[in-house]
Amino acid sequence: xxxxxxxxxxxxxxxxxxxxxxxxxxxxxxxxxxxxxxxxxxxxxxxxxxxxxxxxxxxxxxxxxxxxxxxxxxxxxxxxxxxxxxxxxxxxxxxxxxxxxxxxxxxxxxxxxxxxxxxxxxxxxxxxxxxxxxxxxxxxxxxxxxxxxxxxxxxxxxxxxxxxxxxxxxxxxxxxxxxxxxxxxxxxxxxxxxxxxxxxxxxxxxxxxxxxxxxxxxxxxxxxxxxxxxxxxxxxxxxxxxxxxxxxxxxxxxxxxxxxxxxxxxxxxxxxxxxxxxxxxxxxxxxxxxxxxxxxxxxxxxxxxxxxxxxxxxxxxxxxxxxxxxxxxxxxxxxxxxxxxxxxxxxxxxxxxx
Numbered sequence: 001x002x003x004x005x006x007x008x009x010x011x012x013x014x015x016x017x018x019x020x021x022x023x024x025x026x027x028x029x030x031x032x033x034x035x036x037x038x039x040x041x042x043x044x045x046x047x048x049x050x051x052x053x054x055x056x057x058x059x060x061x062x063x064x065x066x067x068x069x070x071x072x073x074x075x076x077x078x079x080x081x082x083x084x085x086x087x088x089x090x091x092x093x094x095x096x097x098x099x100x101x102x103x104x105x106x107x108x109x110x111x112x113x114x115x116x117x118x119x120x121x122x123x124x125x126x127x128x129x130x131x132x133x134x135x136x137x138x139x140x141x142x143x144x145x146x147x148x149x150x151x152x153x154x155x156x157x158x159x160x161x162x163x164x165x166x167x168x169x170x171x172x173x174x175x176x177x178x179x180x181x182x183x184x185x186x187x188x189x190x191x192x193x194x195x196x197x198x199x200x201x202x203x204x205x206x207x208x209x210x211x212x213x214x215x216x217x218x219x220x221x222x223x224x225x226x227x228x229x230x231x232x233x234x235x236x237x238x239x240x241x242x243x244x245x246x247x248x249x250x251x252x253x254x255x256x257x258x259x260x261x262x263x264x265x266x267x268x269x270x271x272x273x274x275x276x277x278x279x280x281x282x283x284x285x286x287x288x289x290x291x292x293x294x295x296x297x298x299x300x301x302x303x304x305x306x307x308x309x310x311x312x313x314x315x316x317x318x319x320x321x322x323x324x325x326x327x328x329x330x331x332x333x334x335x336x337x338x339x340x341x342x343x344x345x346x347x348x349x350x351x352x353x354x
Contacts, residue, residue, distance in 0.1 A: 002026070002027070002090075002091050002093070003024045003025070003026050004024065004025060004090055004091070005021065005022055005023065005024055005025075006019060006020065006021055006022075006023045006024075006025065006039075006058055006073055006075065007021035007022065008090075009025070009039070009058075009075065009087055009090065010075055012086055012087070012090055013060065013075065013077055013083035013084075013086045013087060014077060014083075015060065015075035015076055015077040015083060016063070016075070016076045016077070017073065017074070017075055017076075018073065018074040018075075018076065019058060019072070019073025019074060019075075020073060023057060023058065023073055024037070025037055025038060025039045025057055025058055026038060027039070027091050028040065028041075028084065028087055028088050028091060029056065031047060031050040031051070031053075031054045031056070031059075032050060032053075032054070034054055034055060034056035035055050035056070036055055036056075036057055037057055038056050038057060038058075039056060039057065039058040039059070039060065039075075039087060040054055040056040040058075040059050040060070041059060041060035041061065041080050041081070041083070041084035041087070042059060042060070042061040042062070042065065042080060043061075043062075043080045043081040043084070048065065051067055051069070051072075052068070052069070054072070056072065057072065057073060058072065058073035058074070058075060059072055059073070059074060059075070060075045060077065060080045060083050060084050060087060061074060061075070061076060061077075061080050062076065062077070062078070062080055063076045063077065063078060097119075097137065098119040098121070098137060099119070100116060100117045100118060100119055101119050101120065102114060102118075102120040103120060103121050103122045103123075103124070105122045105123050106120045106121065106122065106123065106124040106125070106126070107124070107125045107126065108120065108124075108126040109126060109127055109128040109129075109130070111128045111129050112126045112127065112128065112129065112130040112131070112132070112144075113130070113131045113132070114126065114132045115132060115133050115134040115135070115136065115152075117134045117135050118132045118133070118134065118135065118136045118137070118138070119136070119137045119138065120132065120138050121137075121138055121139045121140045121141075121142070121158075122140045122141070123140055123141045124138050124140070124141065124142045124143075124144070125142070125143045125144065126144045127143075127144060127145050127146040127147075127148070127164070128146050128147075129146055129147045130144045130145070130146065130147060130148045130149070130150075131148070131149045131150065132144070132150045133149070133150060133151050133152040133153075133154075133170070134152045134153070135152050135153040136150050136151070136152060136153065136154045136155070136156075137154075137155045137156070138150070138156045139155075139156065139157050139158045140158045141158050141159055142156055142158065142159070142160050142161075142162075143160075143161045143162065144162050145162055145163045145164035145165070145166065145181070146164040146165065147164055147165040148162050148163075148164065148165065148166050148167070148168070149166075149167045149168065150162075150168045151167075151168055151169045151170035151171070151172065151207065152170045152171070153170055153171045154168055154169070154170060154171060154172040154173070154174070155172075155173050155174070156168075156174045157174060157175050157176040157213075158176050159176045159177045160174050160175075160176065160177065160178045160179070160180075161178075161179045161180070161182075162179075162180045162181060163179075163180065163181030163182060163203075163219065164181065165181070165202045166180045166181040166202055166203045166204075166205075166219070167202065167203070167204045167205065168180070168205045168209075169204075169205050169206045169207035169208070169209060169229070170207045170208070171207055171208050172205055172207070172208065172209045172210065172211075173209075173210040173211070174210075174211050174215075175210075175211060175212050175213040175215075175235070176213050176214075177213050177214040178211050178212075178213065178214060178215045178216070178217075179215075179216045179217070180203050180205070180217050181202065181203045181217070181218075181219045182216065182218055182219065183196075183199040183218065183219060184199040184201075184218040184219055184220065184221055184225075184240060184241025184242070184259065185218065185240065185241070185259075186199060186221055186241065186259075197221065198221075199218070199219050199220065199221050199241060200220075200221065200222050201219050201220025201221055201222045201223045201224055201225065201241070201242070202219055202220060202224050202225070203217050203218075203219050203220070203224065203225045203226075203227075204224045204225070204226045204227070205227045206226070206227065206228050206229040206230075206231075206247075207229050207230075208229055208230045209227050209228075209229070209230070209231050209232075209233075210231075210232045210233065211233050212233060212234045212235035212236070212237065212253070213235045213236070214235055214236050215233055215235070215236070215237050215238075215239075216237075216238050216239070217238075217239040218238075218239065218240050218241040218259075219241060220241050220242045221241050221242060221259075223242060224242075225239060225240075225241055225242055225243050225244075226243075226244045226245070227239070227245045228244075228245055228246045228247035228248070228249065228265065229247045229248070230247055230248040231245050231246075231247065231248065231249050231250075231251070232248075232249075232250050232251070233245075233251045234251060234252045234253040234255075234271075235253050235254075236253050236254045237251055237252075237253065237254065237255045237256075237257075238255075238256045238257070239257050240256075240257060240258050240259040240260075240261075240277070241259045241260070242259055242260040243257050243258075243259065243260065243261050243262070243263070244261075244262045244263070245257075245263045246262070246263055246264045246265030246266070246267065246283065247265040247266070248265055248266050249263050249264070249265060249266060249267045249268070249269075250266075250267075250268045250269070251263070251268075251269045252268075252269060252270050252271040252273075252289065253271045253272070254271055254272045255269050255270075255271070255272065255273045255274070255275075256273075256274050256275070257269075257275045258274075258275060258276050258277035258278075258279075259277045259278070260277055260278045261275050261276070261277055261278060261279045261280070261281070262279075262280045262281065263275075263281045264280070264281055264282045264283035264284065264285060264299060265283050265284075266283060266284045267281050267282070267283065267284060267285045267286070267287075267297075268285075268286045268287070269281075269287050270286075270287060270288050270289030270290070270291070271289040271290070272289055272290045273287050273288075273289065273290070273291050273292075273293065274291075274292045274293065275287075275293045276292075276293060276294050279293065279294075279295065279296050279297070280296045280297070281293070281296075281297040282296075282297055282298045282299030282300065282301070283299045283300065284299055284300040285297045285298065285299060285300060285301055285302075285303065286301075286302045286303070287302075287303045287304075287308060288302070288303065288304040288305075288308075288311070290306070291303060291304055291305055291306060291308040292305075292306040292307055292308055293307075293308045294307045294308070295307070295308075305317075305318075
């Protein structure tokens with residue numbers, strides 16, 4: 001088990017330490033779950049009440065946060081959330097990189113080019129003309145198609161399938177079960193059924209892209225489906241043919257992006273967002289989880305709902321919808337009152353006529 005003194009952690013996160021510098025902590029934990037010997041953090045003011053109850057030995061928190069307790073060490077810094085990320089990293093053991101190797105159970109075509117510093121794990125298949133660059137690590141049971149390029153220091157986990165002519169950049173991370181370059185979903189109706197439209201393009205992943213487990217990215221009908229530099233994509237995301245995802249965009253789990261849509265750089269798509277085809281999501285736009293996008297999204301705005309609209313517009317519409325039952329009840333009472341008035345008027349009229 002890793003043990004680190006508070007003085008070492010304070011230096012690592014550039015924090016002011018109020019407590020025993022020689023106190024040893026054995027790991028990170030949440031405010032609720034932390035026990036003696038562990039370190040926790042407070043980043044959100046709404047959790048401040050938990051400081052009185054936590055059993056942690058130390059806490060990372062903001063510079064101005066007041067703490068009444070004297071039995072807990074304090075590491076004060078400007079950004080507790082980011083600082084605690086560094087704390088967690090301090091307790092994560094370095095994963096040993098596998099030594100360069102082509103496993104004897106792997107199949108490598110004689111025309112493939114494998115860097116001497118690459119690692120090719122058990123039961124991998126490397127097809128004709130493929131290139132695996134320096135320091136790339138391919139774990140077990142990975143299929144690399146004809147003409148594929150895997151960039152330097154890219155890591156690919158078991159069960160990934162990369163179809164022909166796909167390009168994967170440097171320092172990418174592909175998690176288990178991901179599929180790159182399967183056919184785009186293109187069919188045309190005929191009298192004999194659906195005619196499959198040829199998908200002749202490719203997929204390009206630029207440098208520093210991370211793909212979660214079971215991500216599927218379709219090849220373009222022509223040209224390229226492109227994932228920009230630094231993009232991070234969560235598990236179970238589907239990117240359709242000819243989509244372009246701009247640099248550093250963030251796409252959360254179970255998102256579906258339809259064909260020929262462009263996602264701007266630094267855009268964020270929350271979980272289970274659906275984006276229709278041939279749209280443009282602007283740079284820095286943020287789309288809330290569960291939203292359905294059927295129109296272009298301007299840069300830098302927050303979209304929400306189904307159909308998705310600007311955040312405040314959607315919230316006003318939702319507030320109005322919540323008032324509908326009350327409005328209906330008021331209309332019902334008014335109708336009853338009008339009926340009563342009509343009845344009285346009729347009686348008065350009959351009396352006057354007699």
